[in-house]
Amino acid sequence: MGFLPESFVEIDGVLVDRRIFTTPFVCDVVLQNCHSACCHRGCVVTTGDVERLTPHMDDIVRYLPEAKREFLSREGGSFVGDPRRQGTDMRPQETVAMIRFFKSPEDMRCTWVLDDGCVFLYPSTEQAPGSGQAVPVQYCAIHSYALERGMDWKAFKQADCVQYPLCVYRQDGRTVLALQEEPGRAGVPCLNNPIGPLMYRSLAGTIAYLLGEPFNEKVQAYGRAHFPERD
Numbered sequence: 001m002g003f004l005p006e007s008f009v010e011i012d013g014v015l016v017d018r019r020i021f022t023t024p025f026v027c028d029v030v031l032q033n034c035h036s037a038c039c040h041r042g043c044v045v046t047t048g049d050v051e052r053l054t055p056h057m058d059d060i061v062r063y064l065p066e067a068k069r070e071f072l073s074r075e076g077g078s079f080v081g082d083p084r085r086q087g088t089d090m091r092p093q094e095t096v097a098m099i100r101f102f103k104s105p106e107d108m109r110c111t112w113v114l115d116d117g118c119v120f121l122y123p124s125t126e127q128a129p130g131s132g133q134a135v136p137v138q139y140c141a142i143h144s145y146a147l148e149r150g151m152d153w154k155a156f157k158q159a160d161c162v163q164y165p166l167c168v169y170r171q172d173g174r175t176v177l178a179l180q181e182e183p184g185r186a187g188v189p190c191l192n193n194p195i196g197p198l199m200y201r202s203l204a205g206t207i208a209y210l211l212g213e214p215f216n217e218k219v220q221a222y223g224r225a226h227f228p229e230r231d
Contacts, residue, residue: 008176012218014211017178020166020219021227025203026196029137030126034189036138039118042111043160044094045080046101052156053079056145063122063141068114079119081112093181097167098160111158154209165191166203168210177211198227 008015029036053060057077061069072079083090090098095105102108112119121138128135140161146153154162165188167180196202200223208216 008178009222011222012215013175014215015171015174015176015178016219016222017176019179020177020199020203021223023179023199024194024196025165025190025199027190027202028196029139030135031129031195032189032193033135035136036117036121036140037188038164038190039121039138039140039161040113040116040187042081042113042118043158044090044098044101044108044110045158045160046098048101049158050080053142053158060120060141060145063139063144064120065122068119068122071112071114072119075112079111080109081119083108083110086113093167094160096169097163097180100169101159154205162209163206166206166210175211177207198223 007018009018010016026032057072057079061072064072090105090108090110095108098108099105115121117138118140120141122141122144124137124139125134126137127133140157142157143153143161145151146156165180167178169176169178200207200219204216204220207219
């Protein structure tokens with residue numbers, strides 16, 4: 001997968017997509033009114049994800065509507081879907097973003113997709129900022145479970161979800177930190193709505209998750225030195 005060298009900067013030996021320093025970004029399902037659009041195709045799941053989440057499934061599924069609980073029960077309680085069965089074969093960018101966890105793209109599996117979204121999405125309502133009106137939203141049962149129990153959701157949730165919209169991959173012997181590029185990008189409001197802090201700031205926790213806190217500190221220092229602050 002090629003890229004223009006001038007669209008990246010090198011920080012501590014890692015090629016970093018310049019757009020993270022110039023793109024506003026905030027992940028807020030109420031503010032973006034997005035209905036968790038980034039989850040429309042489910043997510044790639046690793047063996048580690050399955051081993052980590054499975055012991056908690058009995059409590060996680062309690063957040064879900066009855067129809068989804070019944071579906072998972074029919075599948076033997078497994079949340080790992082067959083991409084070919086449900087028409088969600090891995091796209092090239094998903095392969096780039098997740099291949100480091102697998103021997104080959106053919107090994108990749110995803111969460112089940114129901115009602116045009118990840119099986120773990122569940123409906124709720126929240127008060128819209130400013131108007132105070134109740135707006136429909138969709139939340140992730142895994143994310144909610146982790147937050148309500150005081151867990152570190154980044155360490156608990158599926159790696160594919162935690163890293164979005166960033167990805168880390170190797171190219172020509174170099175580590176690359178980039179934005180994911182995929183055909184559904186236009187339908188994801190947070191990637192098209194220029195509100196919030198610059199991405200390197202709002203995704204500082206994600207960058208630390210992907211490449212470590214020492215590297216994140218260097219990214220933050222680079223951003224402060226080379227790009228104006230946004231409030």
